[in-house]
Amino acid sequence: MTQMTPSRHSGILRHSRGPALLAAVFLLMSCQRLAQPLQPPPQFAMQAPQPAPLSVQQDVAQNRAMRDPDTPATVEDFERYARTTRILFARGSAELSDAARATLDRQAEWLKRHSDVRAVLAGHADLLGPREHQFALGERRAAAMKFYFTVHGISGERLIVTSFGKERPVNASSDEVSQSQNRRGETILIGLPGAPRP
Amino acid sequence: MRRAFVQAILALFLVEAHPAFAEGPLHVDITQGVASPLLLAIPDISSGAIPEVANGEDAGVALAKVVRADLGSTGFYRFVSVDGHYAAADEVAFAPFARAGAQALVVGRVRLVGNNVLAYDCALYDVFGAHLETSQRILVAAPQWRRAAHKCADMVFAFTTGDPGHFDTRLLVVGQDGERPGLHTRLLSMDYDGANQTVLSQGQELVAMPRYAPGSRKIVFLSFVMLVPQLVLADLDSGQITALKIPPGVPSAPRFSPDGRSIIFSLARDGVADILVIDLQTGGVRQLTNTAGSNTSPGYSPDGAFVVFESDRSGDPQLYVMASDGSGQKRISFGAGAHASPMWSPRGDLIAFTLVENRRLRIGVMKPDGSKERILSDGERDEDPSWAPSGRALMFQRTAAGKALPGVWMTDLSGKLESRINIDPSASEPAWSGRRP
Numbered sequence: 262m263t264q265m266t267p268s269r270h271s272g273i274l275r276h277s278r279g280p281a282l283l284a285a286v287f288l289l290m291s292c293q294r295l296a297q298p299l300q301p302p303p304q305f306a307m308q309a310p311q312p313a314p315l316s317v318q319q320d321v322a323q324n325r326a327m328r329d330p331d332t333p334a335t336v337e338d339f340e341r342y343a344r345t346t347r348i349l350f351a352r353g354s355a356e357l358s359d360a361a362r363a364t365l366d367r368q369a370e371w372l373k374r375h376s377d378v379r380a381v382l383a384g385h386a387d388l389l390g391p392r393e394h395q396f397a398l399g400e401r402r403a404a405a406m407k408f409y410f411t412v413h414g415i416s417g418e419r420l421i422v423t424s425f426g427k428e429r430p431v432n433a434s435s436d437e438v439s440q441s442q443n444r445r446g447e448t449i450l451i452g453l454p455g456a457p458r459p
Numbered sequence: 460m461r462r463a464f465v466q467a468i469l470a471l472f473l474v475e476a477h478p479a480f481a482e483g484p485l486h487v488d489i490t491q492g493v494a495s496p497l498l499l500a501i502p503d504i505s506s507g508a509i510p511e512v513a514n515g516e517d518a519g520v521a522l523a524k525v526v527r528a529d530l531g532s533t534g535f536y537r538f539v540s541v542d543g544h545y546a547a548a549d550e551v552a553f554a555p556f557a558r559a560g561a562q563a564l565v566v567g568r569v570r571l572v573g574n575n576v577l578a579y580d581c582a583l584y585d586v587f588g589a590h591l592e593t594s595q596r597i598l599v600a601a602p603q604w605r606r607a608a609h610k611c612a613d614m615v616f617a618f619t620t621g622d623p624g625h626f627d628t629r630l631l632v633v634g635q636d637g638e639r640p641g642l643h644t645r646l647l648s649m650d651y652d653g654a655n656q657t658v659l660s661q662g663q664e665l666v667a668m669p670r671y672a673p674g675s676r677k678i679v680f681l682s683f684v685m686l687v688p689q690l691v692l693a694d695l696d697s698g699q700i701t702a703l704k705i706p707p708g709v710p711s712a713p714r715f716s717p718d719g720r721s722i723i724f725s726l727a728r729d730g731v732a733d734i735l736v737i738d739l740q741t742g743g744v745r746q747l748t749n750t751a752g753s754n755t756s757p758g759y760s761p762d763g764a765f766v767v768f769e770s771d772r773s774g775d776p777q778l779y780v781m782a783s784d785g786s787g788q789k790r791i792s793f794g795a796g797a798h799a800s801p802m803w804s805p806r807g808d809l810i811a812f813t814l815v816e817n818r819r820l821r822i823g824v825m826k827p828d829g830s831k832e833r834i835l836s837d838g839e840r841d842e843d844p845s846w847a848p849s850g851r852a853l854m855f856q857r858t859a860a861g862k863a864l865p866g867v868w869m870t871d872l873s874g875k876l877e878s879r880i881n882i883d884p885s886a887s888e889p890a891w892s893g894r895r896p
Contacts, residue, residue, distance in 0.1 A: 355730065381685075381686045381687070383686060388840065388858075389818050389820075389840075390776075390797075390799075390815060391756070391769070391776060391797070391799030391800050391813050391815055391820070391842060392668070392843060393668070393711055393712040393755040393756040393769065393799070393800060394755060394756070394769060394771065394797075394799050394800075396709075396711040396712070396725075396727075396755070397711070397725065397727050397732035397753035397755050400709045400727035400728075400730065400732065401727070401730040401731075403709075404727075404728075404729050404730035405730065421686075421687065423686050423687045423688065423709055424688070424711070424727065425641070425665070425683075426667075426711070427640075428641045428644075428665055428667045429642075429665060430639055430640060430641065431639075432639070433639035433640060433863035433864070434863070435818075435839065435840070435860070435861075449686060
């Protein structure tokens with residue numbers, strides 16, 4: 262159970278909207294959790310699903326980073342640790358999905374370990390909306406990423422919000438699958454080997 | 460950007476004969492759309508080859524071809540042709556043109572008058588009245604021969620419609636190179652018909668949203684420096700470029716005011732985009748909107764008194780109008796679909812926009828009060844309308860179904876006369892200049 266606590270907490274944070282709200286929500290949810298009956302330990306539930314392989318990888322990566330605090334901060338290490346530098350959004354929306362939050366959690370974890378690294382948060386939008394509206398939407402997406410990071414303890418001064426709107430799509434085909442890839446937010450480290458010039 | 464793209468221009472214009480335009484029989488009535496095109500003859504008048512003109516083609520014939528292409532693109536004229544060849548020295552008799560049904564006749568004679576200087580005598584005749592309506596002698600450096608033809612077409616257009624022509628103008632686009640947009644962008648300028656292309660930026664960095672200042676010699680655009688966009692001013696004569704000092708945030712959608720003294724733009728901060736104005740003399744910045752959501756795509760009315768813009772404060776993007784001090788914000792678009800990227804016509808009578816409906820983008824126009832909305836284009840993804848200085852034509856970006864890269868197209872206001880501007884390999888985000896001096 263103790264291992265589950267951090268992920269539960271981040272789950273609670275997902276629904277918070279501001280730092281002021283945060284403490285209250287945190288407290289409330291903690292009380293709720295205490296009132297819940299304890300679940301049987303997983304090792305006795307023979308039919309229970311196996312833990313998702315992704316979180317096993319995450320643990321391995323975390324453990325390795327913890328074992329070796331001198332792991333140099335490189336773009337490659339960030340990508341390996343966070344598994345992806347890119348999150349996706351729903352059409353016209355800047356709301357962070359559960360999957361996006363999980364990715365940002367890993368990115369935030371890495372950024373916390375490398376407190377001298379700065380990042381550009383770049384919001385992008387699909388080709389199906391008007392250009393300048395999509396540009397503002399890109400900023401909204403990047404701002405949502407920045408807010409999430411700052412709530413998770415990354416100083417806002419390390420984060421630069423930018424937007425590319427629909428100016429730099431990863432896929433120009435007009436079908437839905439292609440366009441869904443363009444609704445994205447990217448975390449780009451700056452000032453590191455293999456990163457854009459500072 | 461370098462000074463190299465700054466071209467020396469020699470263009471002197473002597474206007475003779477009748478001033479301005481007539482109420483006479485050669486007037487094209489376009490108040491009700493194009494009721495009946497003017498029947499116009501523009502015969503080839505041979506001059507022989509002239510160095511540096513039309514790659515050695517007969518200069519008189521090449522110039523007449525450009526004048527016909529200009530006027531033909533408007534839909535206001537139908538061409539009448541007459542058999543027979545004319546040399547520069549020949550008299551042009553009215554009788555054959557009258558018999559062929561031509562109402563008007565344009566006679567253009569070109570010759571070399573000095574060191575590399577062309578004189579193009581462009582005259583508009585009333586065929587039935589058998590008299591000269593107006594004429595110009597256009598002097599131009601030989602390599603700029605197309606401008607002489609555009610000036611001649613402007614004269615005919617202005618006389619017959621009462622509106623200034625839009626042929627001697629420039630077009631600013633984002634050149635796109637690569638398998639999809641944004642991989643390799645360059646700022647390009649060219650004549651409105653795609654000729655005389657000049658590369659303004661050889662970009663490592665992304666460029667977007669270019670616009671001309673009044674006239675055609677200053678521009679503003681978005682340039683990404685280290686992943687972050689800046690508003691950049693460029694003077695095409697001096698080659699000087701300046702990044703505007705604006706408050707922190709992510710800027711976009713810059714446009715000049717009609718007097719050229721300020722730039723209105725959108726600035727996004729913490730997920731909210733508002734419209735601001737910066738005074739280019741003092742650097743002072745004023746914020747005009749202050750609402751939730753995204754306020755963007757601002758554009759002035761031609762007298763500078765009002766601003767049309769796009770806002771999603773009510774949900775989908777829609778068009779709003781406010782006074783230029785930000786007061787009296789009022790929604791004007793209520794039709795089906797989202798309305799975006801508005802631009803006020805230089806004539807003041809219409810606002811062009813992009814309609815977003817059922818995953819399609821199309822170009823439309825409406826009156827400034829939002830009435831009389833109509834859709835002009837019928838592509839899959841048509842967007843970013845930009846007015847001709849005449850207010851009688853629009854450029855826009857079209858991405859054809861199944862294509863990754865867009866092209867730039869021109870349309871008249873009936874939507875029936877569309878043509879693709881020849882820009883190699885691909886271009887987006889057209890901005891039409893004002894008239895050149």
